[in-house]
Amino acid sequence: MNTTALPGTPGKLAAQSRWAVETHGLTKRFGANTAVNGVELLVPRGSAFGYLGPNGAGKTTLIRVLLGLTHADAGTMSLLGYPVPRHRDAALTRTGAIVDEPRFHGHLTGRQNLRLLAAARELAARDRIGPVLERVGLAHRADDRVSTYSMGMRQRLGVAACLLGDPQLLILDEPMNGLDPAGIAEMRDMILSLVAEGRTVVLSSHLLDEVERTCDAVAIVDRGSIIRQGPISELLAGAPVALQVECSEPGRARALLAGTTLGARIEAASAALGLEITLPGGTGRHVIAEINRVLVAGGISVYRLQPVQASLESWFLQVTSRLGDPE
Amino acid sequence: MTTMPAGHSAPVPDRALQTAPADRSRDRRGSPIPTVGMIATRVMELRKRRGLMIAVVVATIGFPALFLLIRLLLHAFAPRTSPPAGGYDIFKVLVAGFLPTFGFIVAATVGCTAGSRDLTEGMFRHLVVTGRSRLALYLARIPGGLAIVVPLVAIGYAIVCAVSVFAAPTFIDSNVNIPPGLSRVGFENWARDRAEPVICSLPYNGHIPGNIACAGPPPWSKSAVTPGQPAPAKLEALAIKIASQDYSGYTSIFRYPSNSLMIKAGLWIELDAAVGFILGLGLASLMGQRTSPIILIIVFQIILTPILTGVAIPHLQGLQRSFVGLAMAHLEPSGLPMFFGLPGVTGGSGGPGAALLPESAAEAICVIIAWLAGWTILGAWRMMTRDA
Numbered sequence: 001m002n003t004t005a006l007p008g009t010p011g012k013l014a015a016q017s018r019w020a021v022e023t024h025g026l027t028k029r030f031g032a033n034t035a036v037n038g039v040e041l042l043v044p045r046g047s048a049f050g051y052l053g054p055n056g057a058g059k060t061t062l063i064r065v066l067l068g069l070t071h072a073d074a075g076t077m078s079l080l081g082y083p084v085p086r087h088r089d090a091a092l093t094r095t096g097a098i099v100d101e102p103r104f105h106g107h108l109t110g111r112q113n114l115r116l117l118a119a120a121r122e123l124a125a126r127d128r129i130g131p132v133l134e135r136v137g138l139a140h141r142a143d144d145r146v147s148t149y150s151m152g153m154r155q156r157l158g159v160a161a162c163l164l165g166d167p168q169l170l171i172l173d174e175p176m177n178g179l180d181p182a183g184i185a186e187m188r189d190m191i192l193s194l195v196a197e198g199r200t201v202v203l204s205s206h207l208l209d210e211v212e213r214t215c216d217a218v219a220i221v222d223r224g225s226i227i228r229q230g231p232i233s234e235l236l237a238g239a240p241v242a243l244q245v246e247c248s249e250p251g252r253a254r255a256l257l258a259g260t261t262l263g264a265r266i267e268a269a270s271a272a273l274g275l276e277i278t279l280p281g282g283t284g285r286h287v288i289a290e291i292n293r294v295l296v297a298g299g300i301s302v303y304r305l306q307p308v309q310a311s312l313e314s315w316f317l318q319v320t321s322r323l324g325d326p327e
Numbered sequence: 328m329t330t331m332p333a334g335h336s337a338p339v340p341d342r343a344l345q346t347a348p349a350d351r352s353r354d355r356r357g358s359p360i361p362t363v364g365m366i367a368t369r370v371m372e373l374r375k376r377r378g379l380m381i382a383v384v385v386a387t388i389g390f391p392a393l394f395l396l397i398r399l400l401l402h403a404f405a406p407r408t409s410p411p412a413g414g415y416d417i418f419k420v421l422v423a424g425f426l427p428t429f430g431f432i433v434a435a436t437v438g439c440t441a442g443s444r445d446l447t448e449g450m451f452r453h454l455v456v457t458g459r460s461r462l463a464l465y466l467a468r469i470p471g472g473l474a475i476v477v478p479l480v481a482i483g484y485a486i487v488c489a490v491s492v493f494a495a496p497t498f499i500d501s502n503v504n505i506p507p508g509l510s511r512v513g514f515e516n517w518a519r520d521r522a523e524p525v526i527c528s529l530p531y532n533g534h535i536p537g538n539i540a541c542a543g544p545p546p547w548s549k550s551a552v553t554p555g556q557p558a559p560a561k562l563e564a565l566a567i568k569i570a571s572q573d574y575s576g577y578t579s580i581f582r583y584p585s586n587s588l589m590i591k592a593g594l595w596i597e598l599d600a601a602v603g604f605i606l607g608l609g610l611a612s613l614m615g616q617r618t619s620p621i622i623l624i625i626v627f628q629i630i631l632t633p634i635l636t637g638v639a640i641p642h643l644q645g646l647q648r649s650f651v652g653l654a655m656a657h658l659e660p661s662g663l664p665m666f667f668g669l670p671g672v673t674g675g676s677g678g679p680g681a682a683l684l685p686e687s688a689a690e691a692i693c694v695i696i697a698w699l700a701g702w703t704i705l706g707a708w709r710m711m712t713r714d715a
Contacts, residue, residue: 069455069456070715089356089459090357093356093458096456099452102449103448103449104448105450108372116368116371117454117457119362119365119367119368121356121459165457
């Protein structure tokens with residue numbers, strides 16, 4: 001393994017670091033396949049950070065490398081300021097994680113599984129078993145065998161296991177999997193409450209709508225590499241805006257707009273009740289007013305003009321290689 | 328686009344928690360030494376496996392207890408046709424044959440379970456993510472598993488010892504009440520004092536004079552503990568001869584194991600179980616599964632060990648001597664015979680060490696220590712290097 005630890009005293013570094021997760025050139029290969037390819041990731045402390053990518057993009061592999069579940073082939077990384085793998089034990093002391101589907105000993109109860117995990121943590125972890133079970137809403141089933149739990153309950157138990165160490169950093173891999181809509185909403189609220197307490201939550205998910213609702217910032221990973229990262233608001237600010245136009249004569253409206261200087265900046269597509277115009281990212285509000293003026297001046301009755309900001313999902317689909325446009 | 332290129336920093340939200348790292352002065356999470364809590368929860372994890380525990384209890388306690396119970400009942404209801412449940416013979420059969428074989432396999436099964444189930448049931452990665460040393464996670468399984476295996480084997484063995492001692496024969500069902508524990512001379516003296524009952528009751532491979540009448544209700548029945556009637560010197564000599572001839576049978580029927588033999592055999596059986604557990608734990612950790620290692624260990628114990636310890640293979644005797652089964656057989660207490668299925672099974676008879684490849688006790692101890700250390704190192708190494 002060619003990974004090198006970041007220099008410095010671990011405790012001092014941990015206190016000084018503004019990043020909960022920091023990687024530089026992190027690489028993990030499985031034979032000829034490079035699952036994690038020179039990843040540069042910076043996750044700010046105290047944020048909800050989404051880690052997005054299509055299936056097979058290397059999301060879970062990166063998480064496994066960060067947590068020391070498998071080794072890296074190259075690069076440096078730190079968690080909560082502690083270089084890993086050199087100070088892995090210190091880094092993981094205040095880190096909780098769910099990786100893949102949360103699985104437990106089915107013959108033990110939820111509480112007993114947590115006792116098993118708490119015993120591997122500090123003494124105080126044992127005292128947190130009851131409170132974390134309450135927090136994830138499993139207290140009433142805590143003494144039932146895990147084999148009788150639903151997928152959603154196992155997800156909650158996984159979160160409870162994460163919270164045993166009173167973590168500053170939680171890494172949750174697809175935590176919404178298997179949850180019903182109510183469960184998803186509860187999980188979202190829980191994540192937000194954890195972030196509100198000042199913890200950092202790294203959320204790997206393919207449920208882009210949930211990530212958009214939950215996270216402050218995201219990184220998009222594709223084919224092992226991060227292709228975009230930053231606050232969601234900034235990422236989407238550069239995305240195209242769809243302008244829905246409902247008017248009396250859509251065909252003539254399209255021709256009118258094409259004949260103006262705006263024509264070079266808009267793409268109009270016929271919609272059922274009018275036009276849908278795609279405005280490039282960064283287009284000002286004055287362009288919308290100009291479109292309205294052109295249509296009215298041309299004798300077309302405008303019933304509705306509605307700009308629709310691109311969603312994270314549509315933006316994600318645009319930037320990932322599955323649609324053939326990685327950059 | 329205003330998106331931040333990959334690798335550039337995102338702003339730190341205002342609510343960021345810039346807490347200092349937790350006080351780790353008392354949290355020796357990187358230490359390879361497991362905590363008491365870790366060991367206790369490993370015991371709990373194994374103890375809660377209902378199927379495994381039932382199988383273990385049945386094999387280590389249930390089978391010998393049932394066998395002895397049946398013998399006790401048969402003897403209670405039909406003492407003349409069913410021999411007593413206890414005694415030295417029964418002790419030898421169970422302690423030199425059944426208990427070590429089943430104890431080894433049961434211990435190995437527990438070891439295989441302890442060594443593989445975290446991995447196959449998905450708990451391994453939860454444990455690794457705690458930051459606890461993987462070596463400590465592995466080592467916690469050893470006392471945890473032995474805390475299950477050792478007491479159960481001890482209970483099964485204690486039952487065997489208790490029945491062997493307390494249900495040992497105290498009289499022969501052919502009307503002569505013979506006290507147990509006599510030496511050869513003592514037995515001959517006892518026979519001399521009760522010449523007529525001895526001549527009429529004990530088996531004798533020789534000629535008995537025809538003028539001795541044994542028909543009818545024996546006047547000596549059940550009262551032979553009191554001094555018998557004086558008998559002619561010729562009869563006393565015959566009784567002594569019969570006693571001398573029957574002494575080996577007497578010892579095998581009446582004798583119960585000595586305290587020192589029971590202690591030695593108990594320690595030997597526990598060592599055998601511990602070896603089985605460590606072997607199972609290491610092999611299962613190495614292979615990452617339970618079933619295949621169990622099958623391999625059973626094949627090793629039941630088939631390979633008897634062959635490798637009893638048959639001298641030219642040019643391979645050094646390798647054969649490195650087998651733990653041979654080493655265990657050499658450490659077997661001297662009062663026990665060699666039976667099939669033993670660790671160190673020879674298939675031979677005629678006393679300890681018969682038909683075994685030669686090996687000194689020191690060599691045997693070294694081999695056992697090497698096996699314990701070797702499998703522990705292999706299992707721990709795999710656990711420390713395995714992708715979770």
